Amino acid sequence: MKENFWQTKDIKKLTSQEWDAICDKCGLCCLHKIIDDDTNELFYTNVACNLLDLETRQCSNYENRFHLNSSCIQLTAENIDDFNWLPDSCAYIYLKEHGDLPKNHYLKTKSKIIGKKIPVRLIHECDVSCIEDHIIEKHE
Numbered sequence: 001m002k003e004n005f006w007q008t009k010d011i012k013k014l015t016s017q018e019w020d021a022i023c024d025k026c027g028l029c030c031l032h033k034i035i036d037d038d039t040n041e042l043f044y045t046n047v048a049c050n051l052l053d054l055e056t057r058q059c060s061n062y063e064n065r066f067h068l069n070s071s072c073i074q075l076t077a078e079n080i081d082d083f084n085w086l087p088d089s090c091a092y093i094y095l096k097e098h099g100d101l102p103k104n105h106y107l108k109t110k111s112k113i114i115g116k117k118i119p120v121r122l123i124h125e126c127d128v129s130c131i132e133d134h135i136i137e138k139h140e
Contacts (some may be wrong), residue, residue, distance in 0.1 A: 012077040027057035045134040
């Protein structure tokens, strides 16, 4: 990948490798959310997709995730506005709104540390009987 590619290319022209590199791997996309049918209010949970490695917060089978989990979402430059639950700190949202990545993003710092971790204990969906018991505060 070209250095600082996110500054020289339109977000909709990024290759899939470049798009994936922008992700800061926080794991929020892989957590279940609940939408109240009456109020349309969104609630976050600490319940993770079974493919999420709870320690690294990365998908354990990224290449096959859509085949293995039908509810897995695919963020793209074209559909990112559909995911209004993404926090402002999400690298995709930040890039879209500011035209650059945050100064602490691993692509800028050249750090091997990827992204911040959501500071809650996660649990796999297969280990949950009542998802409503796992509602957490929204994380930015």
